[in-house]
Amino acid sequence: MRIAVAGGTGTVGRHVVAIARERGHDVVSLSRAEGVDLLTGRGLDHALQDVETVIDVSGIQAMSTKKAVDFFTHATQNLMAAEKKAGVKHHVALSIVGIDQANSGLYAGKLVQEDEVRHGGIPWTLLRSTQFHEFVPMSIKAASVGPLLFVPTMVTQPVAAKEVAAALVDAAEHAPQGRIPDLGGPRTEQLKSLVAAYLAKTRQKKRIVPLHVPGPMGKAMRTGALIPAPGSAVGRQTFLEWLEAMEEGGRQRPGEGRAANPGAW
Template identity: 60%
Template sequence: MNIAVAGGTGKVGRHVVSIARERGHTVKILARSEGVDLVTGRGLAGALEGVDTVIDVVSIQTLSAKASVEFFRATTTNLLQAAKAAGVRHYLALSIVGADKAAAGIYSGKLVQEELVSGGEVPWTILRATQFHEFAGQVLARSSVGPLAVVPRMTTQPIAAREVAVALVDAAEAGPQGRIPDLGGPRVEQLVDMVRTYARESGQRKLVVGATAPGRLWKAMRNGTLLPEAGAAVGRQTFREWLAALKQQQVHPKP
């Protein structure tokens, strides 16, 4: 199968690329580093010629609903138009668990993405997943001011990015299925605890403080609204297992 991975250099995208290639698929990466700007559409014309399936894992780090909506509306519209023109037979998008329950911040953009994909003319599949284990490090970096890190209070069920990638390649091989079961990790965690553990294990001396605020998104983060519902698929690797494996890779990097 000829697969194009939009966002193929990102946290989950690089795993999608490597897994798809390991399984014998031909993979094209759609990213700025490869001369394709999905926001403006530059370099996208003709890029999907001969492609059977598009796997869309593009992402943006923002808490702004406006920025998120603008980003996902632009990238998804450009990709869908190019996919239709090229005769792509399957459009597979990665979304976030709870996108329709906390339509604020980045979730607003993901909901727009889902609406565009499901309402488009290219046969589609949408997989919603929870936050990746890498989320702890990203939050620590964004929330730190000197020795202090102010972290949102959030109940989450984090999943290994590689396990999400496996599920995406499986779905690509299965063909268009519409909404498939959500995917979450094996354990419910508190984000504050995850960030504290990540900081300690990575040798960063930080005072990690939990915080909250009014609003729909903050409420959903606190009360478990963003957890997968019954019937969701469940990954295997816990956050602490992932962290241990990450430390092992750093101590003994692959040649």
């Protein structure tokens, strides 16, 4: 099958591309680095030639609700319009667990994206996942001010990005299913504990300052509204196992990772 991956160079996208190719699919990655711009539509028509399925894991680094909503509105509309012209048969999209409970920032953008997918005229499958393990180093980089590290009070159930990618490729290999069961990691954790473990493993000396995030987003983070409901799909790799694998592989050094919205996944 010929599969296009929107956001194919990102945290999950690179795994989607690799897994799909390992399974024998013909894969094209859609990113600005590869001449495709979802916001303007540049390069989409050419890139989607003969594509049967699109997996959309594109994203934006934005704390602004307006920026997130604008991005996902225009990017998804452009992508799906190009899919219609190309005769794409299946659109697979990645979203976030709990976005109904925290309609701001990135989460508001993802809600808009889901709506565009449902009404875009292409048969679809939608997977919501929790934050990835990589969210922890990203949040450390974003929330550090000198020796201080501001960590939101948050209940989380992080999942391996590679396992999310595998679930998306699985979905692409089946007929469109609508919304499929949410996917979370194997353990419910406090973000502060994960941050402390990462700092210890990477030998970073920072003082953790608890941060009380106001509004619906903060409430959702504190109450566990951003973790999957019982009966959801569960990944295998724990955060600590990911941390050990990261150290052994030497792929990530202290402080690496893109900046992220502390409420993002």
